[in-house]
Amino acid sequence: MYKVVKRRQLADIITLLEVEAPEVAKKAQPGEFVIVRQNEESERIPLTIMDFNRDKGTITIVIQEVGYSSNLITRMQEGDSFVTFVGPLGQATEMENYGTVLCIGGGVGIAPVHPIARGLKEAGNKVISILGARTKDLLILEDEMRAVSNEVVITTDDGTYGMKGFVTHGIQSVLDQGIKVDAIWAIGPVVMMKSVANFTRPLGIKTIVSMNPVMVDGTGMCGACRLDVGGETKFACVDGPEFDGHKVDFDLAMKRSAFFKNEEAVAYGKVKCQCAKEGK
Amino acid sequence: MASKAPRHDMPCQDPIVRGKNFSEVALGYTVETAAEEAKRCIQCKKPKCVEGCPVGVDIPQFINKIAEGEHLEAASILKGKNTLPAICGRVCPQESQCEAQCILGVKGEPVAIGRLERFAADYEMANGTSKLEKATPSGKKVAVIGAGPAGLTCAAELARKGHAVTVLEALHVAGGVLMYGIPEFRLPKAIVQKEINSLKDMGVEILVNQVVGKVTSVQELLANGYDAVFIGTGAGLPYFMKIPGENYNGVYSANEFLTRSNLMKAYDFPNHATPIKVGEQVAVLGGGNVAMDAARTALRLGAKDVYIVYRRSMTELPARVEEVHHAEEEGIQFKILTNPIAINGDENGNVKSMTCLKYELGEPDASGRRRPVAIEGSEFELPVQTVVVSIGQGPNPLVTTTTAGLELNKWGNIVADETTMATSIPGVYAGGDIVTGAATVILAMGAGKTAAASIDAHLMTN
Numbered sequence: 001m002y003k004v005v006k007r008r009q010l011a012d013i014i015t016l017l018e019v020e021a022p023e024v025a026k027k028a029q030p031g032e033f034v035i036v037r038q039n040e041e042s043e044r045i046p047l048t049i050m051d052f053n054r055d056k057g058t059i060t061i062v063i064q065e066v067g068y069s070s071n072l073i074t075r076m077q078e079g080d081s082f083v084t085f086v087g088p089l090g091q092a093t094e095m096e097n098y099g100t101v102l103c104i105g106g107g108v109g110i111a112p113v114h115p116i117a118r119g120l121k122e123a124g125n126k127v128i129s130i131l132g133a134r135t136k137d138l139l140i141l142e143d144e145m146r147a148v149s150n151e152v153v154i155t156t157d158d159g160t161y162g163m164k165g166f167v168t169h170g171i172q173s174v175l176d177q178g179i180k181v182d183a184i185w186a187i188g189p190v191v192m193m194k195s196v197a198n199f200t201r202p203l204g205i206k207t208i209v210s211m212n213p214v215m216v217d218g219t220g221m222c223g224a225c226r227l228d229v230g231g232e233t234k235f236a237c238v239d240g241p242e243f244d245g246h247k248v249d250f251d252l253a254m255k256r257s258a259f260f261k262n263e264e265a266v267a268y269g270k271v272k273c274q275c276a277k278e279g280k
Numbered sequence: 281m282a283s284k285a286p287r288h289d290m291p292c293q294d295p296i297v298r299g300k301n302f303s304e305v306a307l308g309y310t311v312e313t314a315a316e317e318a319k320r321c322i323q324c325k326k327p328k329c330v331e332g333c334p335v336g337v338d339i340p341q342f343i344n345k346i347a348e349g350e351h352l353e354a355a356s357i358l359k360g361k362n363t364l365p366a367i368c369g370r371v372c373p374q375e376s377q378c379e380a381q382c383i384l385g386v387k388g389e390p391v392a393i394g395r396l397e398r399f400a401a402d403y404e405m406a407n408g409t410s411k412l413e414k415a416t417p418s419g420k421k422v423a424v425i426g427a428g429p430a431g432l433t434c435a436a437e438l439a440r441k442g443h444a445v446t447v448l449e450a451l452h453v454a455g456g457v458l459m460y461g462i463p464e465f466r467l468p469k470a471i472v473q474k475e476i477n478s479l480k481d482m483g484v485e486i487l488v489n490q491v492v493g494k495v496t497s498v499q500e501l502l503a504n505g506y507d508a509v510f511i512g513t514g515a516g517l518p519y520f521m522k523i524p525g526e527n528y529n530g531v532y533s534a535n536e537f538l539t540r541s542n543l544m545k546a547y548d549f550p551n552h553a554t555p556i557k558v559g560e561q562v563a564v565l566g567g568g569n570v571a572m573d574a575a576r577t578a579l580r581l582g583a584k585d586v587y588i589v590y591r592r593s594m595t596e597l598p599a600r601v602e603e604v605h606h607a608e609e610e611g612i613q614f615k616i617l618t619n620p621i622a623i624n625g626d627e628n629g630n631v632k633s634m635t636c637l638k639y640e641l642g643e644p645d646a647s648g649r650r651r652p653v654a655i656e657g658s659e660f661e662l663p664v665q666t667v668v669v670s671i672g673q674g675p676n677p678l679v680t681t682t683t684a685g686l687e688l689n690k691w692g693n694i695v696a697d698e699t700t701m702a703t704s705i706p707g708v709y710a711g712g713d714i715v716t717g718a719a720t721v722i723l724a725m726g727a728g729k730t731a732a733a734s735i736d737a738h739l740m741t742n
Contacts, residue, residue, distance in 0.1 A: 023495050037452060043544060043554040044452075068553055084452045086489040216544070216554075219450050219491055220676055221516035222536035228527055233520065238678070252527060255629030259529040263555030270550050 002036075002085035005058060007078050010140040013065040014108055015074040016050070022057030024087045030115035031093030031210065031242055034059060035218040037084035038072045045069050046215045046225075048112035048187070048241070049088065059085070062111030062140070068267035089218045090241050093208075097124040099182035102174065103149065104167050104196060106132040106188020110141050112210060113187050118148040120185075126150050128179070130170035132188065136161035167192060168199045181205050186245060190254050197245035207245035211236045213253060214260070228252050287389035288317040295609040299579050302464045302547050305606060306370070311351075314399040318347035321391045324383055329393060332381035334726030335433075337361045339378060343396055355404030358397060363436035364429070364475045364725065366405060367458060369398025370467050372722045373600050405474055414483050415442035420739040423448060423506040425492045425679060428456020430712025430724035430731075431512035432479060437732030439482040443739060446506075448490040450678075451543065456514055458721070460543040461535075463573050465580070469542070493678035498686070498708060507742070508707045508735045511694060512728060515713035516676040520669055521565065525623030530559060530631035534566070534574045534670035541577050559665020560584040563634055565620065566670035567592070572603040574668045575612045583666070586612050591619040591639050591652040615662070617641070617652065623667055633663045673718050680714075693717055701731035707742075709735055 006018035024034060033048045051060035065074045076082075093116050101120050105113035110131050121127045129149040133139040134157045146152050153170040154162025163169055167188070174181065183206040186196040193209040200207045213225040213236050220238035227234050230247035234240065291307045292298075298305050309317065321343045329339045338357055345354035358365040374380075374394035382390030420443045424431045427449035435445045453459050458472045480486060492498070492513075501509050518533035520526050532540075537556070540546040544554035562578040564571050567590035575586045588607070590597065593616050597604055608614070620634040638658035641650035675692045687695040687704035694703055694710040701709045711727030713719055 023490075027495055041545075041552045043552075068550075084489055086450070086452070086491060086495075088494055089491065216536060216539055217451065219516075219678060221518065222539055223518050223520065223533045224536045226527055233527060252629065256527070256529060258628075259630075260555045260557065263549065263557065267550045267553055267555070 001081040001083065003081045004076050004078050007076070010062065011138050013074065014062060014138070014140055015065075016060060016062045016111075017073070017076060018053075018058045018060045019082065019085055020057060021059045021085045021087075024059050024085065025052045025054050025057045028052040028059060028088040029092030030095070030119045031112075032088035032090045033218070033241060034061065034085055034087035035089060035215065036061075036073070036082050036086075038069065038076070039083055042072065042083070043069055044084065044216055044218065046089075046212065046218055046237070046241075048210060048212070050111040050114055052115070059087075062108060064108040067264045068271050071268065071271050086218070090237060091239070093119060093185070093242060095119045095123045098206075100126040100128065100179060102128050102130055102171060102181055102184040104130045104132070104171070104184060104186040104188070105145070106167055106186075106192040107134070107138065108140070109188030109192070109210075110145065113185060114141060114144055114148065116185050116187075117145065121148055121150070128153065128174055128181075130155065130167050130174070131162075132156070132167035132170065132192065133161075134158065166195065168195055171196070171199060175203075184208065184245075185210075190250055190257065193245060193248075194250035197248065197250070201246050208242050209245040209248060210241045211243060211248065211253060212241065213256060227256075285316060285320060287320065287392055288313050288395075290392075290395055292606075295611075298465065299610045302580055304468050305465050308402055309395055309399045311349075311403075314346050314396060315349065317392050318343045318396055320384065321347070322383065328381040328383060329378045329391075332378040334377065334722050335362050335729050337378075337397070339393055342400060343391065343393070346396055346400060351400055351403040352408050354400040355408060358400055362725070363433060363479065365397050366401035366471050366475055367429075367467065368722055368725070369394050369396075369401055371458075371462060373720060375601065377722065402471075405471070415440055417444065418442040418739065420444065420507045421446070421505055422508045422510065422735060422739070423501045424510045424512060425498070426450075426456060426512040426514055426712075426714075427454035427476075427486060427488075428512055428514050428712065428724065429458065429721045430514070430714075430728040431456070431510065432476065433725040433728030434510045434512060434711065434732045434735070435484045435728075436479050436482060437729050438735060439479070439484045441732075441736045443736070445484045447484060447486045448492050448496075449486065449488045450491040452488050453543070454486045454488060460539045461570065461573070463538065463542055463577050465576065466573065491678065493682040498679065498683040498705070502707060507739055508709065510728070510731055510735060511679060511703070511708065511710040511714055512712045512724070513676055513679050513714045514724075515673040515718040517674040518669070519672050519674060521620070521671060523620060523622055525625055525631070526669070528623055528625035528631045529629050530557070530665055531623060531667045531669065534564075534570045534668050535673065537574050537668045538570070538577065541581070547577075547581060556581060557666070558583045559631070561662075561664040562586045562666040562668065563589050563615075563620070563662065563664040564668045564670055565589050566672070567597040567599055568670065568672070569599045569603055571668075571670035572599045572607050572612075574670050576607055576610060578666065578668065579610055579612065587615045587662070587664070588612055589615045589618050589620065589634075589636070589662075591617065592649065593617055593641060596649050619652070619654075620662075620667075621659075624661075631665055631667055633661045634667065636660055636662050673713075675714050675717070683708075691717065699730070700734040701727060702734060707738065
């Protein structure tokens with residue numbers, strides 16, 4: 001059993017959980033993920049690692065409520081346990097000194113960008129982080145990101161905090177300062193990663209995205225997470241989750257993510273109904 | 281004492297009824313039927329059936345005990361050679377193993393060895409209290425990677441010798457293909473778990489959620505106090521057809537489809553949270569046992585028309601005759617001498633049809649089977665909303681690519697000595713599908729047993 005030792009509400013529907021998983025913590029690297037099951041009837045879902053503490057033997061994850069499983073997990077309290085918390089899985093971020101890098105996080109995607117920004121800074125890069133949120137109340141981990149970045153640019157869709165607009169506006173503002181950007185990491189909703197990739201493709205700036213497709217086992221045995229990358233089929237769980245954003249077929253990825261939409265709604269409806277009965 | 285009675289049929293659920301449920305199809309012999317079938321055995325002095333069994337079960341002996349009504353004794357004889365008889369009795373291809381050698385099969389029908397094995401094992405599970413005695417500790421430690429048939433058998437054999445065994449399993453339950461691959465209606469999961477629990481009673485430690493290659497490595501296991509390692513990671517890498525449209529929604533690998541249904545119990549959605557979706561028309565590509573399992577699962581999930589699409593003819597189908605028979609009874613449609621060249625989707629990226637070609641059989645190829653040749657101008661469209669690709673699996677590279685010095689063949693399988701299962705690394709052994717490529721449960725068990733014997737010899741001389 002993998003116990004939640006710390007819980008923090010980061011925003012209305014975004015929760016941080018620090019989970020006891022010593023074996024995962026011993027090996028975890030930025031860019032990797034875990035597969036979790038909350039209880040015996042739960043599905044297996046992937047969550048990118050936000051932080052790891054090798055001494056305490058803990059892994060930190062951040063999760064936003066979007067459906068049935070994330071609802072169960074965001075409701076977990078300190079002392080509750082996951083029945084499965086397996087990892088670290090996937091390929092770690094390639095850490096080297098690229099020069100000046102942009103670390104872009106959109107919404108809950110700011111969490112997995114955090115260890116990457118920290119690692120890239122430790123590797124000698126100048127790290128400019130661009131944090132995007134729909135609105136001020138949904139912006140998470142600003143202090144943590146400032147601590148691992150040389151500079152932070154904040155954008156909100158509605159202009160309630162920082163620059164009004166999308167993360168691509170943030171990229172433009174950095175480029176407008178005459179800064180030469182050597183590489184970009186962008187993690188967030190697929191539409192956001194797609195627009196970042198489209199923005200940087202003509203500029204020829206290396207852009208890495210972290211894909212979050214449907215997964216089952218997370219160890220390469222089923223292909224549920226397959227993507228088209230540069231015309232080749234890749235399994236995000238073993239070949240990724242990070243890929244060259246200029247090669248990913250984002251439209252296909254979005255369609256594949258929507259396949260179980262109706263079933264997800266059925267399951268979500270079930271848990272919401274239970275919550276209403278319990279008065280939660 | 282042999283009787284001249286004909287071989288006793290296995291009672292089964294009615295095909296119409298069972299097509300709508302996931303309960304076991306074959307219901308098992310009663311005490312009376314088992315006794316009558318057991319009496320058909322002529323108790324050969326030099327039993328050929330034993331030679332046909334990959335783990336060398338003392339077949340006439342255990343059958344004799346059933347004939348005498350000593351069912352627990354029969355189970356105990358079985359367990360002397362085979363730790364997982366309730367599983368083997370259900371999924372072994374007996375027709376090409378023990379029963380193929382039975383002398384009664386020369387003129388008539390062989391003794392139903394598999395059904396009797398299942399009967400004795402089930403009887404013991406329901407009525408037995410005997411626990412396997414723990415052996416005297418040898419002081420040696422062995423790590424087994426993968427809790428499938430090869431790993432579990434190897435672990436049990438090593439535990440019998442008194443070695444401390446730890447099994448490391450990547451998924452959240454032990455059993456490998458017995459849990460995620462073979463459906464509930466052929467192999468109830470509760471039975472698999474009961475047999476695995478008997479291993480735990482022997483002192484075998486099973487750790488789940490352990491992805492070797494990520495959380496630890498073979499070298500680390502050897503450096504951290506394990507005296508030997510057995511790799512039984514199986515053939516868990518799905519092959520796709522590499523035809524256009526294979527990433528459309530509704531195209532599953534058989535591994536994904538069966539894992540969702542069996543391991544995650546998606547057939548019980550939303551009581552179990554993992555979803556699964558099938559259209560009214562489902563095509564399963566391939567003709568092996570996995571394809572039959574996927575087709576019969578699709579039917580039970582509510583599909584109206586389920587097609588097995590296979591490029592050779594009925595006589596070349598690699599699936600067991602019994603499985604093909606069960607599938608036909610349930611209404612699975614066989615589209616033989618047919619192969620898709622493209623999968624077509626709608627504007628939302630969902631599968632709507634397959635473009636197929638008709639084939640005829642040409643000259644035999646290297647495998648001895650007649651090669652399918654496409655018929656020119658035979659192109660046609662088959663409307664389907666779900667495609668399950670079941671054309672085979674390769675070795676999962678997670679362990680093999682993270683183990684320096686481990687010799688692999690050109691397909692990525694581990695090279696292991698045929699008689700000892702030793703790999704290119706001293707103290708590291710391998711067996712089952714990771715060595716042979718996708719084969720059968722009992723062959724994997726046989727490999728696990730052989731490896732355990734050589735690991736034991738290695739431990740006692742080092």
